[in-house]
Amino acid sequence: MPKNLVIVESPAKAKTIQKYLGEDFRVESSFGHIADLPKKNMGIDISNNFEPIYEISPDKKEVVAKLRRLSKEASVVWLASDEDREGEAIAWHLYQQLGLKANETKRIVFNEITKKAILNAIENPREIDENLVNAQQARRILDRLVGFEMSPVLWKKVKPGLSAGRVQSVAVRLIVEREKEILDFTPENSFKVTGDFQLKSGEIFSAHLNHDFEDFSSLRKFIEKCQSAEFSVGEIDKKLGKRNPSAPFTTSTLQQEASRKLGFSVTRTMRVAQQLYESGLITYMRTDSVNLSSEAISAASHYIEENFGKEYKQVRKYTSKTKGAQEAHEAIRPTNLRMEQGGADASQQRLYDLIWKRTIASQMAEAKLEKTTIDVDMSNQKKHVFRGKGEVVLFDGFLRVYQESTDDDEMVQPKGMTILPPMEKGDVLIPNSILGLEKFTRHPARYSEASLVKKLEELGIGRPSTYAPTISTIQKRKYVEIVNLEGEKRKLKAIRLEKQKIKEFTENETFGADKRKLKPTDVGIVVNDFLVNYFKNIMDYQFTAKVEEDFDEIAAGKEDWFKILDEFYGSFHKNVTDVEENADRATGERLLGKDPETGKNVYARIGRYGAMVQIGETEKEEKPKFSGLNPNQNISTITLEEALKLFELPKDLGEYKKEPVSVNVGRYGPYVKFGEKYISLPKDLDPNEVNLVQAQEVIDAKLKEEAPIAEYEGKEVTKGTGRFGPFIKWNNWFINVSKKYDFDNLSSKDIKELIEAKKKKENEKIVKVFEKExxxxxxxxxxxxxxxxxxxxxxxxxxxxxxxxxxxxxxxxxxxxxxxxxxxxxxxxxxx
Structure with missing residues (x-):
């Protein structure tokens, strides 16, 4: 039996570490936290210094029993969970729950899962850091107090089933406030002018007028002046510039860049990074440090010199700007910088490539540029000039490996270089085309997952380990959703001078389009407004950041965690009590106008099942009429006309295949009812506008999807595609079809294989069924x-x-x- 038991959090991590240790060591996984506060009650003894009442999670009892048995058989137990606060808490819970002894227990940490790092950790053990444990406990307890006391208030005052969280609620506030800015935004128009000018050599370059016109008539007068003007090259200004590489990745910057360059969600980035870390390919992925170890800097320098030359090498040491940076002591980097590619699948390979390039680039020389500005003079206009700008890379430096994407709150590719043709002052220019085009100011950009992370970090809200779960939670709670908006069309006035002729015309523009942006739901807006109104402290950005600083102080041993919790809870609990007793119910109610048929008021508001419209008053004896909103509608923008249309439903469309067909909106959105079947309408179909022909197409598609593709053991087999991908249905079982099968051409053999595999799996859960009884x-x-x-x-x-x-x-x-x-x-x- 091995003398040493090493306990880590994940099986993948255990498997990697086991390879580096000899027969004297056995590596086992705790599968994360083994103990936590109970789910069904608060689990905190508030009167006894906020003493937490931990219990072993039901699904971890077998794991704990196994670890307890193995720890008794081992001479030394090595607690090797991650080096951040969560990891320290896991080690502490293992020590407590397994009944370990101090003289037989050692705590080890490492920033990377490599043989050298593991053996070095074994040689340099330490004790469990009580300060880090207390900081984690303080966060867990404070968040539990907020959630358990505020959530019931939301149930009573807004809608049953809602919940509140300290960091999550503030994140929702950011998104709601941005949406309100967008709704309140009034676009302003102006007219911009661009010219394409040709040199004697035949080369063409573009230049923009250094002035915008407020109205079309002023623009036309200027274009008419251009018609009779002579153009020439004016002042030429050349400046040498340089560009420095970005620092190595932190958790936040990795999430942002993976979103821009790879299109990864924050959750996906962290999942893939965890896999790379546990495989020993990168250093620990939850960090707000940009520091690189001297060993990593040396390895990067050698690689750069060997592959690019001495002139590309420049040793750089970065320091963290984030206040209280503590999660780990090094940036995210490959463990072996000579390994240019890594990862078991496409996602891992792409993320590894990003991390490798960013790390190498951080130790490379600056890029040297020549920036050129050229003025285009007009013979009859001295006040305004056209200005062309370009830049040339004199030495690419770090750009040879990597360039950070620009952050315009969306995924943007790196900027290219505009190269201007050679010219001298006084050279004659021929105006190939001069275009004046109407432009509108754009509303503030909605947050993407990546830009929200950036904003939270700027405000000091949350820490590396909290960004992904925070964004995931607010979506699961239906306070926020990721939307793809197609936008609207508008016509732009334009005028062009070409070949000495002036032509006026219009151009079409799509505005308001958005891709994968965070937008608050009606419930999210109402909950946010209620919390901002009644829980100002909890929803205050500075207060939330101050709480994070308090946790950092506890981690550093400078603050007593009981004191921090006590100071917070006194005023917070009083606030909760006051709100519960005195606050009005929040529905986000908005009066839309009066129903022309009945003369009753029409409202949009939040009801028990979400956003709805209502005709009549709830206080009156006569029951009001209600209708749910369509998926693309919300209570803050719906009009009276749109609301009244909803009451035209359910609408009978006629008959199809001798079955009645109608359309309506239910709890889960618009649907067609065909006989006894309920079929969801596609998002692009408005239930009020659907006709029988369109309904028939929806019905046919559903019937085709549900049509039997085979028969097995006397029962029909059908197939379809659901939220978890393609499946076949047999005997009321939904059986997922993996990518190894050709879903469009499933053979009898495939179907048998899938069903038998499912039967085997189900037989492990359901031993016998007496169906008749x-x-x-x-x-x-x-x-x-x-x-x-x-x-x-x-x-x-x-x-x-x-x-x-x-x-x-x-x-x-x-x-x-x-x-x-x-x-x-x-x-x-x-x-x-």
Whole structure:
């Protein structure tokens, strides 16, 4: 039996580390946290210095039992969880729950999973850092207090089933405030002028007028002047410039750049980075440090000199600007910089490539540029000039490897270089084309996941480990959604001078289009407004950042975590009580106008099941009429006309295949009802505008999707595509079809293989089913079995052979349970 037990958080990490240690070591995984606050109650003894009441997670009991047994058999237990606060808390919980002894336990940390790093950690163990543990506990407890006390207030005052969170609520506030800026934005127009000028050599370059016109008539007068003007090269200004590489990746900058360059969501970036880390390919991926170790700098320098030359090498040491940077002591980098490619799949390879290039580029020389500005003079106009700009790369430096994407709150490719043709002052220019075009100012950009991370970091809200779960949580709670907006069309006035002729025309422009941006839902807006109104402290950006600084102080051993919690909770709890007793109910109600038929008021508001419109008052005896909103509608922008259209539903469209067809909107959006079938309408179809022909197309598509493609064991097999991808349906089972199958051309062999695999899997869970009597025998979590009929569930004794049980035997066991219930009821009545 190995003398040493090493415990890490994940099986993948355990597998990698086991390769580096000898037979004297056994590496096991705790599968993350083994203990936490209970799910069903607060789990905090507030009167006893906020003492947390931890319990082993039900799904971790077997893991803990195994680790407890192995730890007793080992001479030394090495707690090797991650080096951040969460990792330290995991180590502390393992120490407590496994009943470890101080003289037989060692805490080790490492920034990368390489043989050298692991062996170095073994040689330099330390004790569990109580300060880091306390900082994690303080965060967990404070967030639990906020969630458990604020959420019930939302249930009463807004809508059942809602929840609140300290960091999440502030993130939603940022998104809501940006959306309100967009709704309040009024675009302003102006007219910009661009000219294409030709030199005697025949080369053409573009230049922009250094003045915008406020109205079309002023623009036309200027274009008319251009018609009779002579043009020549004016002042030429050349300046030498330089561009420096970006610092190596932190968690935040990796998330932003992976979004821009690779199109990865924040959650996907962290998942793939975790895989690379656990495979030993990159250093720890939760960090706000930009520092590189001297070893990494040396390795990068050698690589650059060997592959690009001495002139490309420039040693750089970066320091973190983030206040309280503490999660790890080094930036995210490859563990082996000579390894240009890495990763087990396409996602890992692309992210590794990004990290490798950024790291190498950070140690390369600056790029040297020549920036040129050329003025174009007009013979009859001295006030305004056309100006052309370009730049030439004299020495590419780090640009040879990598260039950071520009951040315009969206995925943008790196800027290219505009090269101007050679020319001298006084050279004659021929105006090939001069275009005056109307332009409108753009509303502030909605946040993408990446730009939201950047904003949270700028405000000091959250830390590297919190960004991804925060953004994921606000989407799961339906406060925010990722949208792709097609935009609207508008006509732009334009005028062009070409070949000495002036022509006026219009151009079409799409505005308001957005791709993968965060937009608040109606519920998100109402919840945010309620919280901002009644919980000003919790929703304040500076207060939230101050709380993060307090956690940093606790981690550094400079603050008492009980004191921080006590100072927070006193005023917070009083605030919750006041709001619960005195606050008005929040519905986001907006009066749209009056219904012309009844004269009653029409409102848009949040109801029990979400956004809705209402005709009439809830206080009156006569019950109001309600209707849900379409997916593309919201209570802040819906008009009276649009609202009244919703009450035209349900609408009968006629008959198809001798079945009635109607259209309506339900809890899950618009649908067509065909006989007894409910079929969702595609997003591009307005339920109020759908006709019978369009409905027939939707019905036919659904019927085709549900048509049997085969028969197996006398039961039909159908196929379809759901939220988890393609599937086949058989015997009321939905069976996922993996990429190894050709979904469009499934053979009989494929279908048999898929069904038999599912049967095998299901048989492990459901041992036997007595269909006629509605009785089933299921495998329980701890290798026991239950007999279930309706709401009655009976645990079967271990000595009962469930595999060979008859229906009569199952009924007897169920009858025993029923008899016991009746007996208990009679006993209670007698006692009364």
């Amino acid at each position: 509605g009785i089933r025998i299921e495998k329980a979590r701890w290798k026991r079995h239950n007999i279930i009929q309706g709401k009655t569930k009976v645990e079967v004794a271990k000595d009962v052979d469930v595999l060979n049980m008859t229906l009569e035997e199952a009924q007897k066991i169920l009858a025993t349970k029923t008899t016991k219930k009746s007996a208990n009821k009679k006993t209670k009545k007698t006692k009364k």
